Amino acid sequence: MNSPELTAPPGFRSGFVSLTGRPNVGKSTLLNQILDEHVSIVSNKAQTTRSDIKGVFTDDKNQIVFVDTPGISKPVSELGKSLNKSALGASDEVDLVCFVIDGNSGFGRGDRYVAAKLDPANTVCVLNKIDGVKPEKILAQLTELSELDFSSYYPVSAWTGKGVPDLLEHIKSRMPEGPLWFPREMKTDRGEGFRVAELVREQLLRVAEKELPHSIATRLVSWEWPRIKVEILVERESQKPIVIGKNGAVLKQVGINVRKKLDKGAYLELVVKVRKNWQEDADAISEFGY
Ligand SMILES: Nc1nc2c(ncn2[C@@H]2O[C@H](COP(=O)(O)OP(=O)(O)OP(=O)(O)O)[C@@H](O)[C@H]2O)c(=O)[nH]1
Numbered sequence: 001m002n003s004p005e006l007t008a009p010p011g012f013r014s015g016f017v018s019l020t021g022r023p024n025v026g027k028s029t030l031l032n033q034i035l036d037e038h039v040s041i042v043s044n045k046a047q048t049t050r051s052d053i054k055g056v057f058t059d060d061k062n063q064i065v066f067v068d069t070p071g072i073s074k075p076v077s078e079l080g081k082s083l084n085k086s087a088l089g090a091s092d093e094v095d096l097v098c099f100v101i102d103g104n105s106g107f108g109r110g111d112r113y114v115a116a117k118l119d120p121a122n123t124v125c126v127l128n129k130i131d132g133v134k135p136e137k138i139l140a141q142l143t144e145l146s147e148l149d150f151s152s153y154y155p156v157s158a159w160t161g162k163g164v165p166d167l168l169e170h171i172k173s174r175m176p177e178g179p180l181w182f183p184r185e186m187k188t189d190r191g192e193g194f195r196v197a198e199l200v201r202e203q204l205l206r207v208a209e210k211e212l213p214h215s216i217a218t219r220l221v222s223w224e225w226p227r228i229k230v231e232i233l234v235e236r237e238s239q240k241p242i243v244i245g246k247n248g249a250v251l252k253q254v255g256i257n258v259r260k261k262l263d264k265g266a267y268l269e270l271v272v273k274v275r276k277n278w279q280e281d282a283d284a285i286s287e288f289g290y
């Protein structure tokens with residue numbers, strides 16, 4: 001017998017849905033919009049998401065477990081290989097794939113690379129970022145994309161929410177009958193420690209330029225409320241001063257911004273360390289959970 005909190009009524013539908021696509025198309029933004037909660041960090045830098053993050057949508061009749069995945073691209077590092085593996089593995093194991101495309105920059109080589117790895121019959125094509133895109137351009141893209149024979153097409157703006165309710169209704173209709181996989185009130189499979197480390201990385205990505213975004217890793221060291229200690233790892237000594245800022249200004253601002261999203265009274269300690277070339281170090285990648 002399931003525990004009462006996992007008992008689903010007759011006719012309940014549930015399943016797993018991956019958010020898949022090249023980096024930066026808005027997969028994590030879409031997840032946050034659907035859940036109305038910031039479960040996955042967002043930035044304008046590629047490969048912000050570094051591991052599969054489950055976000056759970058539940059209503060009276062459905063539970064959809066979304067799997068936010070790292071953006072898929074031709075790998076240039078061990079980290080890149082690991083991210084692709086994680087993303088493609090997730091797309092193989094779900095009931096449905098949402099293939100997300102940036103409708104503003106248009107369907108390009110990077111998207112084709114991903115599309116070639118998907119089963120079109122099991123894929124919903126989501127044309128994102130349609131805010132600010134002319135209707136003629138949206139139509140032209142949908143026409144071009146129709147050649148790929150995906151099972152359905154949804155133009156949306158993950159940012160404003162436009163089109164997202166229709167997409168969600170469609171996803172619900174594609175789910176098989178199934179159990180509650182997670183308790184109704186649960187929104188993500190990740191704990192608070194992961195969330196804080198990710199929020200620190202999200203803030204750092206705002207100020208990071210060029211190669212630095214890829215060199216930053218964060219992880220929780222200890223949680224003894226109200227003291228939360230997070231380690232920031234970079235790949236070279238020369239990157240340390242950028243992350244710390246003049247007289248610690250960058251770290252200070254990061255701390256202020258993250259604390260706003262934590263329970264009152266949290267004391268956040270941030271430590272910067274060098275882990276040489278960790279992006280090429282398989283042990284370090286798995287140690288950081290990427
Ligand atoms: N204008 C607009 N911008 C969007 C929309 N959705 C996402 N963005 C922006 O696109 C950038 C990338 O968003 P993410 O959600 O981090 O993209 P992602 O696909 O998860 O990226 P990776 O995790 O790196 O693969 C951010 O700057 C977002 O604010 C949208 O609907 N409209």
Ligand SMILES: [Mg+2]
Pocket residue numbers: 027028029040041042048049068069070071
């Ligand atoms: Mg993401």
